[in-house]
Amino acid sequence: MHSRETVTLALRLSAQGLSDRHIAARCGVSVSSLRRWRASTDRALEQPRRSTCPRCHGQPLDLPSYAHLLGLYLGDGHIVRCRRAVYQLAVQCDDAWPGLIEETAQVMARVMPQSAVSRRRRRGCTEVKSYSKHWPCLFPQHGPGLKHQRPITLEGWQQEIVDAHPGLFVRGLMHSDGYRGVNRVRHGERCYAYPRYLFRNESRDILALCGRALDVLGVAWRHNKRNELSVARREAVALLDLHVGPKH
Known part of the structure; x- marks a missing residue:
């Protein structure tokens, strides 16, 4: 036995x-x-099973958690089709941030409470994952290839959720593919240090989604590089700290 x-x-x-x-x-x-x-x-x-999908079966969806998980997925997540038409949603989290690993697991569980969440250790990171037949229903951006090699656009119902909870959406993006750090600039003999947020992603569409959410929050930002946007003004950083804050 x-x-x-x-x-x-x-x-x-x-x-x-x-x-x-x-x-x-x-x-x-x-x-x-x-x-x-x-x-x-x-x-x-x-056998007939209890309806589980918010999109297919009208089950309630935790909207703030969904906005957060959508940001995590677009930043550093992926969906893989497994056997029997079951899909795995996985978000990779750096082991340097144990708080982020736990937060990702909690958010994933709140979005799909009928599905267990597990963790898999990899070199330098932990993969937080969950299995369900309905992950593609909640993340229609799923598709073959890398995200920056295909269009990434939100459906109307997704954009409504993001516009209602832009802070959590940006938190997911920043904590997966961005960071809050200190920038140091030297002018002659004087050195200045100030905090700033950077979000880097090869997908122009995902960068645009981040910029739109920052606009909704009233946070000033600019393109720092081709694949990166920056939030560096003192008042903008202070406002974003209310919604994101550093990883932990």
Whole structure:
């Protein structure tokens, strides 16, 4: 008799597409047991299930958390199709910011509360992920290839959410693909230091979405480089601190 934790791990690895022999060796189970568990799960999936998708089934959606997660996804997230038409949403977080890892997991769980959230350690980062058949419903920007190689536009219902919660959307973008740091400038013998925000992304569309949200917040910004925008004025940084703040 195997523990529930072993069965859950084996089925999760199977959903990721790993071979039965690899899973059996990793979990210390037989291939026949794995196939029996999977068949039982498949039969259960054929039964009518409780509606779970805010878009397909009209379930309530945590709008502030969605705006936050959308920013995280556009900054450093991706969606992958797994077995049985199940999709994995994953956001990579630098291990230097444990608070960001925990915050990402909490936001992901609030957006899709019926789906468990897990963490996977990689070199220098932690991948926060969740499985659901309906992640593409909530993130229609999902598609083949890198984000900067295809158009990224928000649908009307997404833009309404972002316009209602621009601070959380920018927080997701800044904490995934940006940062708050100190800029030092020397004029002759004098050195000046001031805080600023930078957001870097190769997608011009995502940069434009960030700029629009900053405009809604009333935060002054400018293009610092081709693939980067900057918030550096003292009053603008102070205003953005109310919504974003440094990573932790």
